[in-house]
Amino acid sequence: MIADVRRTRAGLFAAFAGLGVTASFVPAVLPTAERDVDSDLSVAVPALFAGLLLGVLLSGALLRARPGRQVLMAGSALQALAIGGGASATNAGIFIAAAALAGLGFGLVEASGSIAAKAAVSGSATGLLSALTGTVAVCAAATPLLIAAGTGMPAALSALAVIPVVAIVLLIRAPDAAPAVRVSKPGGRILLRLLPFALALPLYVGVETVISGWSAVIPARALALDPGAAALGTSAFWALMAIGRFGAAALRTRGIRPGLILWISSLGAATLLGCAGALIAPAPGWALVPLAGSVIALAPSYGLVLGLALDRLSTAQSTAATGALVASGAVGGTMIPTSLLLAGHSPASGVTFAASAVLCLLVPALTALGRRRASGTVMASQK
Structure with missing residues (x-):
């Protein structure tokens, strides 16, 4: 039982770390991507939030049909694909699509992760949620530093996708807190x-x-x-x-x-x-x-x-x-x-x-x- 809780919490922290990477990846990498594809990519920012909106809207239906852990893993997988695609994009269309995909994954993880955090504690989830959101901020602040160091090396930037992948690996072994969510x-x-x-x-x-x-x-x-x-x-x-x-x-x-x-x-x-x-x-x-x-x-x-x-x-x-x-x-x-x-x-x-x-x-x-x-x-x- 204790081992299951630890696996769930480890997976949650990795998933929220992935949110931090996604939150700052698209904005921080924009100048590099614009240089590499020789195009104005400002529209990638609203595309990111359009994906986020879709993810939030889809999460309600998905969480009623599937366990939260599975939705959390799906969102992390989408973020990993988006980071890899955005880092290696060869034209504007691919980068903008990657930004929208990153937002979709973000929305799914944000919704399902918050519910999983509540299920992972016996009392108030305030402490755990505070730690998780703190993880988001730390990773969001650190990601641009890594991007600055890896500018000009798409393979190095793609390595940031490892964070959401780690979350998936950890969550595979974690138990499902509940088969579905009932919301009034x-x-x-x-x-x-x-x-x-x-x-x-x-x-x-x-x-x-x-x-x-x-x-x-x-x-x-x-x-x-x-x-x-x-x-x-x-x-x-x-x-x-x-x-x-x-x-x-x-x-x-x-x-x-x-x-x-x-x-x-x-x-x-x-x-x-x-x-x-x-x-x-x-x-x-x-x-x-x-x-x-x-x-x-x-x-x-x-x-x-x-x-x-x-x-x-x-x-x-x-x-x-x-x-x-x-x-x-x-x-x-x-x-x-x-x-x-x-x-x-x-x-x-x-x-x-x-x-x-x-x-x-x-x-x-x-x-x-x-x-x-x-x-x-x-x-x-x-x-």
Whole structure:
């Protein structure tokens, strides 16, 4: 029994390490891939999130039909294939398809891995999930360093696929916690009350995707950096995100209200993004300074918005609502970068940063509206 638990946990940590690799692989390798195929691959970022959206949507049906361990293994396999294909891509189509496949695998692992983590502990899964998400951040920050060292060597970059493969090997021997997942659906009235949150999340995720997905492309184009050096922009992004998230957690322990943190951080991010947009043309090097600051300010938003949306729901309702809210966020990660590209705006342009600043301001406003409507739902249900 103890050996089974250890195998399950080892497989989970390897699977979440694979999520970290996937999260930063596509953004960090973009400049190198653009050089190798001689094409603009900015669209690979929304393709990644389109795959993620599909993975999240498919996970519900798959988890009802198959054990979570099998879905977890399938998602890890897709990520391994995507990393290998993306590292050795010879044309733009192959790389974009690999990005979409990576997102699909990511979505499957994220959903099934969270459920497997809950099943792997007898009490609260908070500690295990915190350790798993920490593993994601560490691997996401480390992956660009390996990409920078392996620039020009596709075989070396393909070696990153070993991480999700290790997860598959470990999970093969792990037991199935349950044959399927039963999820209760929240009522239509609750979904309607959550609508403002479902609108705020894609706006935030879209802004984060603009910065994270193009975290290597932006410095590469703004400063004409070597692709290997530009890949470090993705590593810097994840390090700054960690600072912002841990900072927000510290504020919460001091009793600062989450709504207040969200307003202050969103206003700060909007101001800094506006400064970056104003500086990107005349002083691109200086523009990266407020852009870096905006990442720290943005970092707490996702957890705050999602937490405020779910804190008045029951556990069963939260399980179903979380999937819907995560899916809505993924829509923003696809649509907002795509809209900017279709409008003809470069990732490293003043308009891109200005549009992101405006969207930042809408996030806390929609969240505040959602909190009032959610409170009304709770009061009505208690009568």
